[in-house]
Amino acid sequence: MLRGELVGLRARHEADAPILEAELHDDLVTTSRSDWRPWRPVSPGAQASRYRVAEPSDNAASFSVVDLADDTLVGDAGLGNIDAHGRSAYLGLVLRPACRGKGFGTDIVRVLCGYAFTVLGLHSVHLGTLDDNHAMIKAAERAGFTKEAQLRKAAWVMGGFSDAVLFGMLADEWTAT
Amino acid sequence: MSDLRGDLVRLRARHEADVPILDTELHDDVALHARMGRRPWRPISPGTEASPYRVKEPRAEGASFSVVELACDTLAGTASLWDIDTHNRSAHIGIALRPAFRGKGLATDTVRVLCHYGFVVLGLHRIQIETLADNHPMIKAAEQAGFTKEGILRDAGWDTGGFVGEAVFGILVHEWTTA
Amino acid sequence: MTDLRGDLVRLRARHEADVPILDTELLDDVEVRARAGRSPWRPASPGSQTSHYRVMESTDAMAPFSIVELATDTLAGAVTMWGIDAHNRCAHIGIALRPGFRGKSLSTDTLRVLCHYGFIVLGMHRIQLETAADNHPMIKSAEQAGFTKEGVLRDAGWILGRFVGETVLGMLAGEWVAA
Numbered sequence: 001m002l003r004g005e006l007v008g009l010r011a012r013h014e015a016d017a018p019i020l021e022a023e024l025h026d027d028l029v030t031t032s033r034s035d036w037r038p039w040r041p042v043s044p045g046a047q048a049s050r051y052r053v054a055e056p057s058d059n060a061a062s063f064s065v066v067d068l069a070d071d072t073l074v075g076d077a078g079l080g081n082i083d084a085h086g087r088s089a090y091l092g093l094v095l096r097p098a099c100r101g102k103g104f105g106t107d108i109v110r111v112l113c114g115y116a117f118t119v120l121g122l123h124s125v126h127l128g129t130l131d132d133n134h135a136m137i138k139a140a141e142r143a144g145f146t147k148e149a150q151l152r153k154a155a156w157v158m159g160g161f162s163d164a165v166l167f168g169m170l171a172d173e174w175t176a177t
Numbered sequence: 178m179s180d181l182r183g184d185l186v187r188l189r190a191r192h193e194a195d196v197p198i199l200d201t202e203l204h205d206d207v208a209l210h211a212r213m214g215r216r217p218w219r220p221i222s223p224g225t226e227a228s229p230y231r232v233k234e235p236r237a238e239g240a241s242f243s244v245v246e247l248a249c250d251t252l253a254g255t256a257s258l259w260d261i262d263t264h265n266r267s268a269h270i271g272i273a274l275r276p277a278f279r280g281k282g283l284a285t286d287t288v289r290v291l292c293h294y295g296f297v298v299l300g301l302h303r304i305q306i307e308t309l310a311d312n313h314p315m316i317k318a319a320e321q322a323g324f325t326k327e328g329i330l331r332d333a334g335w336d337t338g339g340f341v342g343e344a345v346f347g348i349l350v351h352e353w354t355t356a
Numbered sequence: 357m358t359d360l361r362g363d364l365v366r367l368r369a370r371h372e373a374d375v376p377i378l379d380t381e382l383l384d385d386v387e388v389r390a391r392a393g394r395s396p397w398r399p400a401s402p403g404s405q406t407s408h409y410r411v412m413e414s415t416d417a418m419a420p421f422s423i424v425e426l427a428t429d430t431l432a433g434a435v436t437m438w439g440i441d442a443h444n445r446c447a448h449i450g451i452a453l454r455p456g457f458r459g460k461s462l463s464t465d466t467l468r469v470l471c472h473y474g475f476i477v478l479g480m481h482r483i484q485l486e487t488a489a490d491n492h493p494m495i496k497s498a499e500q501a502g503f504t505k506e507g508v509l510r511d512a513g514w515i516l517g518r519f520v521g522e523t524v525l526g527m528l529a530g531e532w533v534a535a
Contacts, residue, residue, distance in 0.1 A: 149507020
């Protein structure tokens with residue numbers, strides 16, 4: 001398990017999947033805001049569930065996040081698009097509704113950066129979100145990310161096009177924090 | 178929590194427990210099936226892949242839902258957005274309610290929830306409903322949900338022993354938004 | 357006959373005869389390939405199925421073209437619309453010109469033709485182009501074609517011994533109609 005101050009990141013367990021599917025996937029707004037793909041109905045146990053237990057791979061690392069205080073499941077986080085040549089990856093996280101606004105996001109971002117820069121040896125980590133996702137943007141800025149781009153109207157979200165923002169952090173910036 | 182929910186029903190993914198109920202009450206009714214489907218009724222054994230109501234992986238071209246009545250939290254039927262065409266940004270609606278759940282306004286509410294999914298979540302431009310020209314409950318549901326009757330395809334369906342016309346209804350995104 | 361044609365170039369499907377030329381001039385050139393792709397240069401034998409420039413089927417997500425210079429009716433390079441996302445209605449452009457065809461404004465014209473394909477034929481809402489932050493000719497061509505620079509992903513790519521930023525440029529459908 002990877003440990004921060006508030007959270008631990010461990011592999012997905014079978015028992016996590018139905019909770020994350022019910023609270024995250026089945027919430028259309030949460031899914032439409034956090035996934036590039038359109039929301040679709042996913043039956044329990046379907047292979048298409050993004051929260052199912054999956055084999056580890058070279059280009060993605062998926063974690064379940066737990067609260068270190070009481071070991072309860074807090075949400076889903078991970079690295080995707082891990083590029084061993086450009087030594088970069090994208091970071092993403094989604095918290096269960098009851099676990100938002102408690103500072104978990106910043107801690108998760110820091111733990112994932114530690115994994116990316118220290119364990120994987122990456123050179124840069126990027127993070128994309130909608131430009132009105134203030135909680136995610138705050139977590140990124142607190143963890144030391146820099147805003148690098150504003151992709152105008154890049155995502156279809158619940159009836160309209162929204163801007164996406166991209167943040168980045170480089171290995172030497174991480175070391176300096 | 179934001180799910181697919183109207184005044185009377187919510188739509189969720191198919192669960193395994195739904196399948197035998199839908200197979201029995203919708204598929205095994207030969208007369209009903211003849212009016213719903215474009216294919217002739219055939220016997221289907223429980224639990225086989227041929228069941229139209231089996232649990233499937235999601236696909237880009239279609240989204241299958243189970244309809245749950247909110248008042249009693251009970252399975253009320255099936256609904257789908259099918260032939261989702263992201264180039265022309267159109268799709269079709271299909272609905273079948275269990276016999277005991279008809280005549281309660283659930284179909285109109287289900288159509289409205291499917292329109293929200295199609296127009297808002299998926300970003301479609303047009304949604305279409307086809308039904309037999311004498312299927313007055315479905316026609317009423319389509320009209321109450323704001324669809325416009327666009328025509329009748331004469332003798333387009335074979336309904337146990339005779340040809341029947343097929344009514345085509347459509348709604349465009351700006352009509353939905355202003356409704 | 358309405359094909360994909362600008363003032364200086366036309367775009368057509370890849371032909372088998374294009375492949376050895378593009379493989380030799382674009383794929384076998386370590387520096388060109390390192391700057392064009394996100395993967396390290398590797399030796400590829402003639403006819404390799406890993407070649408970016410082999411004849412391949414178009415898919416819903418990708419449309420590969422060969423660029424032909426109109427003045428000489430000669431193969432000038434390759435351009436691909438990739439990552440075509442019908443839900444968010446976004447797509448990306450990747451372009452590579454043969455060395456003898458650079459500095460002649462062909463890339464600006466190619467981008468305009470591909471934007472026509474993306475916005476008018478495919479119905480996209482946004483087209484995006486990524487290039488190395490020090491690729492000034494490409495950035496200039498994109499800006500001349502009407503793209504707006506939206507940011508630089510610092511050190512996002514490894515190019516021949518060092519990290520280089522990646523410039524992101526974007527154009528929206530409304531800007532294309534206005535141009």
